[in-house]
Amino acid sequence: MMDLLNILMTESFWAASLRIATPLIFGVLGALICERAGVLNLGIEGIFVVGAMCGWMAVWLGAGLWGGVLVAALAGAFFGLLHAILTVPLGLSQHVSGLGITLFATSVSYYTYRTALPDVSSPPRIEPFRALDIPILSDLPFLGPVLFQQTALTWLALLMVALVWYVMNRTALGVAIKAVGDNPGSVDAQGLSVYGLRMGAILAGSALMALGGAFLTMSAFDAFFFGMVNGRGWVCIALVIFASWRPGKALLGALLFGAFDALQVRLQTEMGALVPGQVFLMAPYILSIIALVIAARSADYPRALLTPWFKGQR
Amino acid sequence: MGWRQRQPDHFMTQSTALRLTGLSKRFGSVVANDDVSLTLEKGEVLALLGENGAGKTTLMNMLFGHYLPEAGTVEVADESGTLHALPLGHPQAALAAGVGMVHQHFALAENINALDNITLGSEPLHGFRRNRNSAKAKIDGIIERSGLNAPLNVPVGRLSVGERQRVEILKALYRDARILVLDEPTAVLTPQEADTLFDNIKAMTKDGLSVIFISHKLREVLAFSDRIAVLRHGKKVGEMATADADEKVIARMMVGADTPKVARTEMAPGAPVLKLSSISVEGRAKRDTLKGVNLTVNAHEILGIAGISGNGQSGLASVISGLAQPSAGTITVDDQDIPKPSPGAMVKAGIGRIPEDRHHEGIVGAMSVAENMVIERLDDPAIQSRGLLKRDAIQANAEKLAKAYDVRGPGVIAASRLLSGGNIQKLILARVFERSPRLILANQPTRGLDMGAAAEVGRRLLEARERGAGVVLISEDLDEILGLADRIVVIRDGNIVEAATHDREQIGLMMAGEPT
Numbered sequence: 001m002m003d004l005l006n007i008l009m010t011e012s013f014w015a016a017s018l019r020i021a022t023p024l025i026f027g028v029l030g031a032l033i034c035e036r037a038g039v040l041n042l043g044i045e046g047i048f049v050v051g052a053m054c055g056w057m058a059v060w061l062g063a064g065l066w067g068g069v070l071v072a073a074l075a076g077a078f079f080g081l082l083h084a085i086l087t088v089p090l091g092l093s094q095h096v097s098g099l100g101i102t103l104f105a106t107s108v109s110y111y112t113y114r115t116a117l118p119d120v121s122s123p124p125r126i127e128p129f130r131a132l133d134i135p136i137l138s139d140l141p142f143l144g145p146v147l148f149q150q151t152a153l154t155w156l157a158l159l160m161v162a163l164v165w166y167v168m169n170r171t172a173l174g175v176a177i178k179a180v181g182d183n184p185g186s187v188d189a190q191g192l193s194v195y196g197l198r199m200g201a202i203l204a205g206s207a208l209m210a211l212g213g214a215f216l217t218m219s220a221f222d223a224f225f226f227g228m229v230n231g232r233g234w235v236c237i238a239l240v241i242f243a244s245w246r247p248g249k250a251l252l253g254a255l256l257f258g259a260f261d262a263l264q265v266r267l268q269t270e271m272g273a274l275v276p277g278q279v280f281l282m283a284p285y286i287l288s289i290i291a292l293v294i295a296a297r298s299a300d301y302p303r304a305l306l307t308p309w310f311k312g313q314r
Numbered sequence: 315m316g317w318r319q320r321q322p323d324h325f326m327t328q329s330t331a332l333r334l335t336g337l338s339k340r341f342g343s344v345v346a347n348d349d350v351s352l353t354l355e356k357g358e359v360l361a362l363l364g365e366n367g368a369g370k371t372t373l374m375n376m377l378f379g380h381y382l383p384e385a386g387t388v389e390v391a392d393e394s395g396t397l398h399a400l401p402l403g404h405p406q407a408a409l410a411a412g413v414g415m416v417h418q419h420f421a422l423a424e425n426i427n428a429l430d431n432i433t434l435g436s437e438p439l440h441g442f443r444r445n446r447n448s449a450k451a452k453i454d455g456i457i458e459r460s461g462l463n464a465p466l467n468v469p470v471g472r473l474s475v476g477e478r479q480r481v482e483i484l485k486a487l488y489r490d491a492r493i494l495v496l497d498e499p500t501a502v503l504t505p506q507e508a509d510t511l512f513d514n515i516k517a518m519t520k521d522g523l524s525v526i527f528i529s530h531k532l533r534e535v536l537a538f539s540d541r542i543a544v545l546r547h548g549k550k551v552g553e554m555a556t557a558d559a560d561e562k563v564i565a566r567m568m569v570g571a572d573t574p575k576v577a578r579t580e581m582a583p584g585a586p587v588l589k590l591s592s593i594s595v596e597g598r599a600k601r602d603t604l605k606g607v608n609l610t611v612n613a614h615e616i617l618g619i620a621g622i623s624g625n626g627q628s629g630l631a632s633v634i635s636g637l638a639q640p641s642a643g644t645i646t647v648d649d650q651d652i653p654k655p656s657p658g659a660m661v662k663a664g665i666g667r668i669p670e671d672r673h674h675e676g677i678v679g680a681m682s683v684a685e686n687m688v689i690e691r692l693d694d695p696a697i698q699s700r701g702l703l704k705r706d707a708i709q710a711n712a713e714k715l716a717k718a719y720d721v722r723g724p725g726v727i728a729a730s731r732l733l734s735g736g737n738i739q740k741l742i743l744a745r746v747f748e749r750s751p752r753l754i755l756a757n758q759p760t761r762g763l764d765m766g767a768a769a770e771v772g773r774r775l776l777e778a779r780e781r782g783a784g785v786v787l788i789s790e791d792l793d794e795i796l797g798l799a800d801r802i803v804v805i806r807d808g809n810i811v812e813a814a815t816h817d818r819e820q821i822g823l824m825m826a827g828e829p830t
Contacts, residue, residue, distance in 0.1 A: 170443075170444065171441065171442060171443075171444060172433070172434075172437040172438065172439050172441055172444055173439045173440070173441075175426055175430045175433075175434060176434060176435075176439055178423065178425055178426050179423035179425075179426055179430070179431070179434055180423075181425075182423040182424055182425045182426070183421065183422060183423045183424065185417075185419075185421045186421045186422050186423040186431065186434065187423070187434065187435070188405070188421070189405065189415070189417070189421035190409075190421075190434045190435030190436070190485070191405055191406040191409050191435045192434070192435045192439075300425075302425070303424065303425070
């Protein structure tokens with residue numbers, strides 16, 4: 001018990017929580033935008049891989065860190081476009097299309113990586129984003145190390161939470177996105193384009209998902225390797241339900257998951273002799289399933305989620 | 315000379331708000347509209363009448379640009395009264411020309427509030443700031459002038475149907491509609507709400523608004539329109555000033571013949587057939603919930619259940635057909651307790667049901683008409699022996715019933731989903747009545763049927779009553795209940811109150827939950 005308290009008191013625990021949460025924040029925001037517009041994007045897991053690979057490779061080829069971020073976002077948007085075309089004007093099953101995109105995007109990423117680097121045994125490293133050392137603020141006790149020694153991408157993620165919240169709740173665009181996910185007919189009757197709104201939302205959402213992947217290779221680690229996304233995309237799909245499609249609660253959910261994950265690593269070292277390590281590895285996932293079961297019972301799904309819409313048909 | 319010729323034309327367009335000329339539209343081999351022409355004067359209320367499938371909604375959807383006509387033109391007057399041809403097939407163009415349409419099925423997003431629904435599409439999407447105050451001021455102005463009140467700051471999902479209807483109309487008026495098209499605006503309203511709505515609309519026509527409303531309720535058409543146009547089989551078959559019209563003339567025009575008046579003889583009720591004692595059902599939604607309902611249906615009696623949709627009607631229907639388990643109370647059929655109600659037990663006890671959703675709950679669409687006709691008595695030795703179906707007997711039975719009940723379609727071995735709605739209902743009637751049930755549960759039995767088919771349903775229900783069955787008639791159409799029921803109860807909020815009257819006004823107030 002004392003051990004647990006000790007862990008929760010350390011700065012490094014909270015800093016790690018935020019760091020682990022960062023890719024999830026990007027991913028859950030991306031999924032949120034897609035689903036608010038009425039389209040489930042199960043391509044998320046593959047788009048994470050694409051973002052991780054493309055961002056890293058762009059930097060490795062000399063594009064610069066922010067150039068890498070841009071390339072990752074564009075690559076994500078490209079696979080989003082594919083999903084958008086299949087599910088919006090063609091109205092195909094969103095599940096099938098999304099899973100197909102995950103398989104396709106993942107394989108293409110590994111293939112490209114192997115083709116570009118056929119002979120390397122250890123993954124080449126890049127110079128990743130460094131922690132922003134903000135003068136004065138980063139010297140604050142406790143808050144300094146937790147908040148002000150994170151990398152620029154973590155700050156970008158937090159900024160995105162605010163931006164998505166603002167767009168969704170304060171702009172005409174946000175109102176239209178929410179409406180198209182609830183009743184596309186209402187948007188069409190007012191002369192707006194259902195296809196345009198839905199496809200645009202998928203593109204933007206997929207770009208955000210790819211940034212989650214890019215964070216892994218460009219900030220959390222400094223190289224690309226196989227299996228590094230490790231189900232983070234699926235966690236985001238669950239978190240978005242936990243968040244009931246609200247950006248603020250999405251941040252909370254991502255932070256909770258990050259905290260569980262950071263906690264289990266520390267518990268493993270403290271109590272690894274007593275309990276097998278795998279139990280701790282499972283813990284965040286089990287806890288997120290429990291949280292989901294509680295939250296999903298009262299979840300208020302966007303009414304038109306998964307429902308394709310065709311013009312001139314009621 | 316040219317000037318002289320043009321003058322009368324110009325004089326005419328002064329007051330014409332809308333002119334449809336020669337509109338035609340077909341869907342596959344079905345002609346939905348055939349050379350329909352119509353004019354609407356400024357400040358006029360035109361009622362568009364016709365049976366289901368007569369082409370009313372198709373016509374209005376062409377006007378609004380949802381459908382592209384094969385032939386014909388639409389002209390709309392601008393502010394100065396000059397008619398301009400409208401590019402067809404573009405809702406945007408219709409909106410811009412001042413045509414607003416209120417659909418039968420509301421086009422509202424329920425997760426955003428009324429203000430957002432109203433302003434949706436009228437603001438640029440790339441703006442980073444919204445001017446909600448000026449939008450609100452404009453809407454408040456419209457509300458004040460029209461009397462169409464609705465809360466603006468609550469998600470539309472939490473508004474009542476009447477409020478949603480008003481939001482729909484506000485949406486059109488916000489876009490400066492000068493012509494308002496209402497597709498069956500009162501289908502979901504209480505009689506009082508409907509009257510208020512029409513009063514508001516009448517008031518707005520004084521400011522120059524022109525209105526077309528689609529309806530098949532003759533009463534409100536006669537009470538609130540200035541002129542009536544009737545469609546039948548996609549053609550315009552008549553047009554008259556409302557002052558010159560009466561129900562009989564209009565009905566004849568709609569159906570193309572005199573509707574057979576359903577003959578109804580007075581009859582003394584017999585012994586109780588069905589008794590519900592303090593039945594409660596805890597449903598997921600309000601429409602499935604009953605709160606301690608007591609109800610008796612006697613032989614030789616049609617009991618009408620009046621009420622606004624969603625007040626517990628489906629809960630009541632589910633209990634009587636055995637689909638829902640009551641959490642409290644007892645059900646008896648012919649004085650026999652039904653300890654464990656289930657669909658099978660209720661069928662055995664002699665209850666026949668005409669379900670609300672005839673396509674999904676009434677038939678198995680992929681199975682043949684003949685199979686659907688015996689689906690409730692598969693244990694009958696006449697139908698099967700040792701688990702094997704007697705196909706010849708089934709087919710012979712079907713041919714006999716199809717003849718007796720006038721089920722028309724591609725034949726009894728065809729899939730039942732190929733039948734029209736009216737014929738599906740006849741199939742269900744045949745199946746139910748053939749078993750001579752003690753009690754018939756008829757849930758919205760004429761919804762979506764045309765007058766001829768609806769009259770047939772009414773006749774069959776009265777026949778069953780004569781034979782000694784009890785009938786529970788659940789309907790949202792108060793006129794249907796008033797015409798058929800011996801006794802009327804009102805369902806509201808899961809409670810049932812005896813109406814003890816056939817007075818439309820009083821029952822309407824009870825439906826709305828106001829003290830009488």
